[in-house]
Amino acid sequence: MTNIPAVKNNSWFVDLSTAQQELIFEHSTLLQFKKDETIIKQGFMADRILYLEEGMAKLSVEDRQRSTVFKIIANDTFIGLMCSFVKRNFDFSAIAIQASTVRLIDRSIFEQMIRENGKFAVHIVQLMSLMTNKIVHDLVNLSHKNVDGAVCTVLTELASIFKSNTFLMPFSRVELANTVGYSKESVIGCLTSLQKEKIIKASGKKIEILDMNRLQVIAKNG
Amino acid sequence: MTNIPAVKNNSWFVDLSTAQQELIFEHSTLLQFKKDETIIKQGFMADRILYLEEGMAKLSVEDRQRSTVFKIIANDTFIGLMCSFVKRNFDFSAIAIQASTVRLIDRSIFEQMIRENGKFAVHIVQLMSLMTNKIVHDLVNLSHKNVDGAVCTVLTELASIFKSNTFLMPFSRVELANTVGYSKESVIGCLTSLQKEKIIKASGKKIEILDMNRLQVIAKNG
DNA sequence: TAAAAAAAGTGTAATATTGCATTTTTCATT
DNA sequence: AATGAAAAATGCAATATTACACTTTTTTTA
Structure with missing residues (x-):
């Protein structure tokens, strides 16, 4: 058997x-x-x-x-x-x-x-x-959001998939850009400013969400 | 029975x-x-x-x-x-x-x-x-296209659904805008220029595709 | 571990898109 | 057919996004 x-x-x-x-x-x-x-x-x-x-x-x-x-x-x-x-x-x-x-x-x-x-x-x-x-x-x-909104939406989704505010992004920056439908420069720029605002911490693929509330607000309102 | x-x-x-x-x-x-x-x-x-x-x-x-x-x-x-x-x-x-x-x-x-x-x-x-x-x-x-590409893509799809190069658009301009993920002004502007280029003829909801080849080229290459 | 290659990040000028104010057209209703 | 309301269209200034050229960092491979 x-x-x-x-x-x-x-x-x-x-x-x-x-x-x-x-x-x-x-x-x-x-x-x-x-x-x-x-x-x-x-x-x-x-x-x-x-x-x-x-x-x-x-x-x-x-x-x-x-x-x-x-x-x-x-x-x-x-x-x-x-x-x-x-x-x-x-x-x-x-x-x-x-x-x-x-x-x-x-x-x-x-x-x-x-x-x-x-x-x-x-x-x-x-x-x-x-x-x-x-x-x-x-x-x-996703199709109705600007870069910031789209990127933040994806980040919140990833956090929920990984069930943690710290995770390894399964995307390269270019892939993330394709997924949200924007250029890699725009996406990278968005990640950089999210970091400056202390909403996330990003080093390479490792992402740490520092302020989930603000992230969700941007995800919703662009 | x-x-x-x-x-x-x-x-x-x-x-x-x-x-x-x-x-x-x-x-x-x-x-x-x-x-x-x-x-x-x-x-x-x-x-x-x-x-x-x-x-x-x-x-x-x-x-x-x-x-x-x-x-x-x-x-x-x-x-x-x-x-x-x-x-x-x-x-x-x-x-x-x-x-x-x-x-x-x-x-x-x-x-x-x-x-x-x-x-x-x-x-x-x-x-x-x-x-x-x-x-x-x-x-x-759709998500990777600019306004022109997206609008032309939808138009070619409609032509194939209606099996005719002349059809009544089942969208208002605002709905079309939402569908392609752009503002109504951009979409209207696109329709206007397609018309100036004699690629389509649009009067109200009635659309006539005059040059399917060029429409498809724009649909593909933005 | 050094060199090469790939990916990430940056600043900026060029381009595309939006939002607004306003006009014109269309459509339904009386 | 006149009227009002909604939808469509327009031009333009403000804003957002891209594309480019380039630097830095990370990863791969010899």
Whole structure:
């Protein structure tokens, strides 16, 4: 019998029967990624469903000129659901921003589970609903802000993702610029002035939020 | 026996059995909306799944200050799937931009279909995948463009949605401005200069694209 | 650990965008 | 058809953002 990890209550597979869980685990592989390793490269064939068991990753859309992070995900999240159900290729990239464990699940088995197990299917639809909703609201939200507002919004989000006011930014300055849709100079300038105002402390990738209140005010009002 | 409309090949319910189709149609209502009527108001209770059978609608996120259209949908599309599966309330608004026919489907019956019919479930997951993917790419894409690029991008998209180089804009100038994330003055200025360059002809909501090539070039290169 | 390369940071001139005041046009209503 | 209200359009000064050229710092690699 396959070695099935202890089922956490909130996991995606609670709705599966023991036999189905076994089947999934038989047809899945566990991979380890180091910080900054590429989990998915946009354009690659999408024949697996990916589930981030441990760690964190950033999802980005790539084009000829730049890479734009549109979402940071933490453990217990599907990485590939967004497109691997239809597209032959991944439409975005995923890069580990912490050491991560990813389960690769055979797409046809996963589909079979959706077909066989209605409760599981409903659960998956709900997860997709939630994710889409959040992404749309976040992106629309960012699009109405000036540099300062956008950068501060991202910083507050990062603090909440990392559950700490001190964290390592998973972005280069250029990536941060692409994510908020402004030039790197503007973004760097904003970080510098936030620092002068003693709202944050930034040395390299390490960010420390000193005054969360003021940060949130700027995030809201530009 | 319930009156079931002739099943189109590409419809969302082809995977349902005749009995299931009957059930769905018994537990659903057909509503007519005139142009500019509100189909969904953000914040209302989401106890139905909405399917746009005929017509067109714009989906928007509302906040205190503005309404931002993030997607235009045409006939044979689910309107509410994106959030009505989890949230108690709709997280966005939908307004008919043409006379439209909407089928309201009981949420619990719809969920039951997903549970009972695996093929249907997979189909729904695929639809959601596609939609999310398209929205994310479109929004990210817009966020890197200047006013001209963004406005031209939206205009080319509208032409493709309406399948014609002449169409009625489903936006006020202010809404268009919110959608692209720029001020109304900038957007109006852009439309004016596009007109001076004889790339479009705009009188009120009526837009005529005179030079699609140049429009696309601006859409791409700002 | 030194050298090279990449990323981060800076000041400033050029450019793009906004916000305001005001006018014109459009649209609905009587 | 006249009237009023809302939307659209305009020009311009104020502001925000970019792009450039350059320096400094950090990271990588030999």
